[in-house]
Amino acid sequence: MLVRRCAVLFVEPREDLDVDWAALFAGQGAIAATMQWVALAPHLGEEVVVDAGELAALGAIGHTLWQERTACEARFGADIIARLLQAGLLLSDATEGAVPRERDETLRAQHWRPLSAAIHMFSRWGDMRVDKGMQFPSFEELVDNYGTPPGPTVTRRDDGQSIALPQPERARLDETLYQRYTGRNFDPAAVLPLATASRLLQRAFGSQGEREMAPDAYVLKKLSPSAGGLHPTEVYILAQRIEGLAPGLYHYQPVRHALEPLAAMTGAETAALALRMVADQDWFVPAPMLVILVARVERNFWKYRNHAKAYRALLLDAGHLSQTFYLLATEAGMPAFVTAAVNEIDIERALGLDPLKDMVVAVGGCGLASGAQETVEMRYQP
Numbered sequence: 001m002l003v004r005r006c007a008v009l010f011v012e013p014r015e016d017l018d019v020d021w022a023a024l025f026a027g028q029g030a031i032a033a034t035m036q037w038v039a040l041a042p043h044l045g046e047e048v049v050v051d052a053g054e055l056a057a058l059g060a061i062g063h064t065l066w067q068e069r070t071a072c073e074a075r076f077g078a079d080i081i082a083r084l085l086q087a088g089l090l091l092s093d094a095t096e097g098a099v100p101r102e103r104d105e106t107l108r109a110q111h112w113r114p115l116s117a118a119i120h121m122f123s124r125w126g127d128m129r130v131d132k133g134m135q136f137p138s139f140e141e142l143v144d145n146y147g148t149p150p151g152p153t154v155t156r157r158d159d160g161q162s163i164a165l166p167q168p169e170r171a172r173l174d175e176t177l178y179q180r181y182t183g184r185n186f187d188p189a190a191v192l193p194l195a196t197a198s199r200l201l202q203r204a205f206g207s208q209g210e211r212e213m214a215p216d217a218y219v220l221k222k223l224s225p226s227a228g229g230l231h232p233t234e235v236y237i238l239a240q241r242i243e244g245l246a247p248g249l250y251h252y253q254p255v256r257h258a259l260e261p262l263a264a265m266t267g268a269e270t271a272a273l274a275l276r277m278v279a280d281q282d283w284f285v286p287a288p289m290l291v292i293l294v295a296r297v298e299r300n301f302w303k304y305r306n307h308a309k310a311y312r313a314l315l316l317d318a319g320h321l322s323q324t325f326y327l328l329a330t331e332a333g334m335p336a337f338v339t340a341a342v343n344e345i346d347i348e349r350a351l352g353l354d355p356l357k358d359m360v361v362a363v364g365g366c367g368l369a370s371g372a373q374e375t376v377e378m379r380y381q382p
């Protein structure tokens with residue numbers, strides 16, 4: 001049997017603090033610190049605790065060339081090699097090792113920058129809720145815990161040398177820009193007209209033209225910028241109340257300007273999925289249309305392979321799309337929202353996506369405002 005190490009592996013010397021009850025009762029220091037090596041291998045997506053012997057083997061067995069298992073066993077011990085194979089940190093050419101080996105091959109095939117793969121795979125949430133672990137503290141709680149925040153901005157010249165600029169003229173975009181705000185009080189009964197949904201999807205995410213840059217190498221023109229012109233962001237829709245559209249999940253096909261049905265649902269099911277997607281932020285759930293922004297990494301990494309900036313570009317791309325979506329919703333008389341506090345793992349499951357290939361970046365949505373102010377919003381006040 002041949003073995004090699006997984007392609008990408010970071011190991012964190014993690015310190016965990018706990019109350020040392022025995023020491024506390026003996027009148028000594030009450031906090032105990034334990035150290036352990038935590039292996040972060042993106043193809044697994046789950047942390048693996050390793051010991052010093054396993055760490056030494058991982059540091060010595062390369063990820064490129066396959067070598068005889070027996071030779072590794074002779075060097076590091078059969079137990080260590082067996083444990084690392086079992087954990088999927090070492091890979092084998094044997095049938096029983098197919099699952100981690102194939103996940104590793106999928107990772108290799110995307111051309112991920114190793115650090116980017118690690119941050120992506122280990123910053124995903126599954127089943128996270130608002131009330132779990134203080135993920136959504138209020139400003140008051142933050143100030144109580146951390147003191148006042150750093151000031152809203154900085155001044156770099158305080159010596160009278162700054163150059164005052166003239167006040168800007170009013171212009172056409174202003175009306176939309178000033179009306180834009182993040183909605184958190186959507187009308188739970190309002191139905192989004194199909195024509196409005198269609199315009200938002202086409203202008204925010206649709207293709208305005210296709211261009212062949214080289215033989216069989218196409219790019220789309222969209223109304224937001226995208227790194228390398230590659231537009232790797234795919235958009236999925238959770239339709240709750242869109243005129244003439246059955247509730248459920250759809251993929252938006254930007255060239256054909258069409259919705260591809262993926263899963264039909266009841267209204268209760270879309271609401272439950274919406275709540276789960278946005279980690280229990282129930283203020284977003286009544287929005288009639290939710291949009292899920294998913295970066296197809298192989299599209300960007302085809303050009304920016306193993307590139308230090310590629311991951312950042314994927315996040316920026318989604319941000320631009322989101323702002324265009326906000327402005328279109330505003331123009332149509334509706335607030336919009338975007339959130340990065342999403343349960344990527346639940347969304348991947350619902351959409352049948354592989355996180356090594358398809359990176360859930362954000363969830364947005366829009367709908368008519370209810371007029372109530374149950375959850376705080378920040379509208380422009382002249």
Ligand SMILES: Cc1cc2nc3c(=O)[nH]c(=O)nc-3n(C[C@H](O)[C@H](O)[C@H](O)COP(=O)(O)O)c2cc1C
Binds near residue numbers: 281
């Ligand atoms: C990347 C990003 C993540 C956000 N995440 C959340 C969120 O998790 N929950 C939420 O209620 N709002 C979220 N928002 C909305 C911001 O809170 C909002 O933009 C900010 O308070 C300013 O208000 P405005 O958009 O109305 O001007 C997010 C915005 C951005 C750009």
